[in-house]
Amino acid sequence: MLQQSTAVQATEGKVLVVDDDGEILSLVAKFLRANGFVVSTARNGAEMKAQMQSSQVDLVVLDIMLPGTNGLDLCRALRAESTVPVVMLTAKGDEIDRIVGLEVGADDYLPKPFNPRELLARIKAVLRRSRSVEGSAPQGSGRSIEFEGWQLDTLKRELVNPGGVVVDLSGGEYDLLLTFLEAPQRVLSRDYLLDSTKNRTLDVFDRSIDVQVSRLRRKIEAQGELIKTIRGAGYLFAAAVRRK
Amino acid sequence: MKRATALLRAALAFRFDTLVARTTIVLILGIATVQIVGVQTYRASLSADLSDATEQRLADRLLTIKRTLAGLPEGLREDAAHDLSSGAIEAHWSKDERAVEADATNRLWTDLQTRLIELAPELGEGGLIVGEQDGASADPHVALISMRLSDGTWLNVSLLSWTPRIPGAPQTVMVAWMIAAVALATAVLLVRWISRPLARFAEAANGFYTTGKVAAVPETGPYEVAVLARAFNDLQDRLARSIDDRTQALAAVSHDLKTPITRLRLRAEEIDSEPLARSIAHDLDEMERMIDQTLSYLRGDRSDEAIRPVDLVAILETVTDDQTDQGAVVSFTGPRAAVVPGRRLGLKRAFANLVGNAVKYGGTARVSVSERGQEAVVVIDDDGQGIAAADRDRALLPFVRLESSRNNKTGGFGLGLTIARAVIDGHGGTLELGEGPTGGLRVTVSLPRQGR
Numbered sequence: 046m047l048q049q050s051t052a053v054q055a056t057e058g059k060v061l062v063v064d065d066d067g068e069i070l071s072l073v074a075k076f077l078r079a080n081g082f083v084v085s086t087a088r089n090g091a092e093m094k095a096q097m098q099s100s101q102v103d104l105v106v107l108d109i110m111l112p113g114t115n116g117l118d119l120c121r122a123l124r125a126e127s128t129v130p131v132v133m134l135t136a137k138g139d140e141i142d143r144i145v146g147l148e149v150g151a152d153d154y155l156p157k158p159f160n161p162r163e164l165l166a167r168i169k170a171v172l173r174r175s176r177s178v179e180g181s182a183p184q185g186s187g188r189s190i191e192f193e194g195w196q197l198d199t200l201k202r203e204l205v206n207p208g209g210v211v212v213d214l215s216g217g218e219y220d221l222l223l224t225f226l227e228a229p230q231r232v233l234s235r236d237y238l239l240d241s242t243k244n245r246t247l248d249v250f251d252r253s254i255d256v257q258v259s260r261l262r263r264k265i266e267a268q269g270e271l272i273k274t275i276r277g278a279g280y281l282f283a284a285a286v287r288r289k
Numbered sequence: 290m291k292r293a294t295a296l297l298r299a300a301l302a303f304r305f306d307t308l309v310a311r312t313t314i315v316l317i318l319g320i321a322t323v324q325i326v327g328v329q330t331y332r333a334s335l336s337a338d339l340s341d342a343t344e345q346r347l348a349d350r351l352l353t354i355k356r357t358l359a360g361l362p363e364g365l366r367e368d369a370a371h372d373l374s375s376g377a378i379e380a381h382w383s384k385d386e387r388a389v390e391a392d393a394t395n396r397l398w399t400d401l402q403t404r405l406i407e408l409a410p411e412l413g414e415g416g417l418i419v420g421e422q423d424g425a426s427a428d429p430h431v432a433l434i435s436m437r438l439s440d441g442t443w444l445n446v447s448l449l450s451w452t453p454r455i456p457g458a459p460q461t462v463m464v465a466w467m468i469a470a471v472a473l474a475t476a477v478l479l480v481r482w483i484s485r486p487l488a489r490f491a492e493a494a495n496g497f498y499t500t501g502k503v504a505a506v507p508e509t510g511p512y513e514v515a516v517l518a519r520a521f522n523d524l525q526d527r528l529a530r531s532i533d534d535r536t537q538a539l540a541a542v543s544h545d546l547k548t549p550i551t552r553l554r555l556r557a558e559e560i561d562s563e564p565l566a567r568s569i570a571h572d573l574d575e576m577e578r579m580i581d582q583t584l585s586y587l588r589g590d591r592s593d594e595a596i597r598p599v600d601l602v603a604i605l606e607t608v609t610d611d612q613t614d615q616g617a618v619v620s621f622t623g624p625r626a627a628v629v630p631g632r633r634l635g636l637k638r639a640f641a642n643l644v645g646n647a648v649k650y651g652g653t654a655r656v657s658v659s660e661r662g663q664e665a666v667v668v669i670d671d672d673g674q675g676i677a678a679a680d681r682d683r684a685l686l687p688f689v690r691l692e693s694s695r696n697n698k699t700g701g702f703g704l705g706l707t708i709a710r711a712v713i714d715g716h717g718g719t720l721e722l723g724e725g726p727t728g729g730l731r732v733t734v735s736l737p738r739q740g741r
């Protein structure tokens with residue numbers, strides 16, 4: 046069951062981790078390296094700037110509680126001069142709502158204490174999204190994705206149906222839906238889908254992708270079929286998708 | 290019909306132990322006593338006055354008749370006596386007395402005899418007999434007074450209906466009762482005026498208990514009440530400050546624990562033994578849950594989340610699926626959607642607590658949602674031992690853990706139900722504990738389908 050680290054590639058990308066807690070910094074760096082990332086670290090805003098100038102960074106993991114500069118200000122400053130994706134670490138889960146409202150430009154948020162595997166999944170998802178945006182330019186890069194009148198807010202991780210009703214998604218369902226929305230009208234294999242949703246936590250045992258898909262369908266297919274089953278191949282998201 | 294029952298209910302709901310009721314009762318008793326005693330006294334003094342006057346008049350008349358007859362020749366006496374009779378007095382002249390001496394027990398006649406001699410001593414000269422008419426057919430209400438004249442003959446005067454009549458005084462009594470009514474109304478208003486500030490005390494105390502917010506009582510009103518209000522406000526402030534201090538200390542500890550837990554999670558990733566890593570992760574989950582619950586309780590679950598239309602079914606599906614993934618036996622039934630105005634994360638937390646409790650203490654959870662009128666009703670049943678009716682209110686209080694036998698197995702501070710209820714309250718809904726069909730706990734949550 047625990048086989049995710051067998052296929053560690055040479056490099057998943059270069060990540061800069063910014064946190065004032067030295068221990069957490071080195072532990073996160075170690076964990077990400079073990080999962081195939083090249084990692085550099087910074088303890089404050091000044092070190093972060095220095096790192097950003099000296100090398101190309103694919104993604105920044107930023108702790109909001111940094112000394113000296115407020116993490117939020119730092120994120121705004123960063124966004125002003127670069128398009129590098131940012132995953133923010135915050136203190137409280139409930140604070141995310143407030144921070145998202147401030148529009149500081151982070152691509153994802155994770156409350157402390159975070160689960161390392163969750164962090165890994167988020168980093169991968171954000172990187173995948175940013176690469177797909179670079180690759181297939183027509184889509185915008187905003188935080189809202191639309192399909193058939195539905196809206197998915199990728200920062201709040203919130204889905205709203207055509208009637209304006211908030212429809213709750215589990216973590217796995219959200220990841221699955223996001224994977225579909227990133228590749229609409231394409232047949233996605235079960236393995237591909239599983240890879241994008243699995244291992245959120247160590248404690249929960251993984252459901253087969255078919256169960257996950259049927260759960261997602263139950264929540265979003267009241268008005269009609271959106272996800273098509275392609276026999277022997279996998280699934281296909283049939284609706285048109287638009288980024289805002 | 291409805292109105293009648295409402296009235297009846299209002300009458301039954303009337304409390305006799307309130308300040309207003311007690312004052313009214315005491316006042317009514319007091320005024321009634323004063324009235325009764327007053328009327329009695331009035332009647333007694335009035336009757337005394339009346340009989341004095343009547344007796345005086347009687348004595349004068351008797352004296353006049355006696356003197357007149359004494360000065361006339363015998364042949365003219367009977368005619369004169371007849372002429373002098375009038376109204377209740379009928380005089381006759383005869384050779385011998387007609388009245389029979391009343392026996393001493395008949396106070397009415399003996400008293401009258403004494404009084405007449407007192408008022409006009411001349412009447413007694415020669416002899417005065419007050420008594421009943423001589424003869425069997427005597428009317429007890431007719432007195433016969435026989436007076437001996439100086440020549441030995443008798444003057445007999447019969448006196449009809451000798452009972453002094455006391456006039457009633459309806460007007461006086463009515464005025465007295467009106468005064469009493471005004472006094473009563475004034476007293477009720479006065480007591481209400483005094484006791485209204487007291488109701489605010491109860492309100493403030495209840496508010497402080499349920500919301501934890503200090504609501505100062507206005508320090509006005511009668512001096513005693515104002516002093517009480519000042520002391521009460523002071524007590525509230527000190528209590529709130531003490532609670533705040535502790536809350537902040539607890540919040541700081543809980544918050545600071547997050548960093549070591551984050552480190553532990555990262556370190557656990559380095560453990561090669563999968564069972565060990567799994568059990569450590571499980572422990573960390575539990576610690577994190579406890580900290581989350583504590584912090585969310587301390588915040589009073591007043592999140593920044595806005596109220597929007599949310600689908601309860603989706604939330605309950607997420608919650609029950611999550612339990613299923615962790616190996617629990619959980620069922621869910623409901624319509625395709627049930628929309629209520631709410632906070633998605635808050636409601637998810639509340640229902641996760643409730644379903645989690647059901648699984649933890651009852652082994653299973655059967656969750657259903659239905660729309661009843663203006664409410665969406667969620668029912669969560671488990672197969673545990675339930676909570677005794679007497680303990681149900683207590684179970685909703687913070688830091689109360691009812692189960693004594695299962696302490697070790699279940700983590701938590703006893704905040705799950707408290708938080709759930711706070712969230713439901715915040716949505717204008719209700720949370721009730723009861724007994725399910727299998728004897729387990731049944732939690733019924735009702736949420737309004739339209740915003741307040």
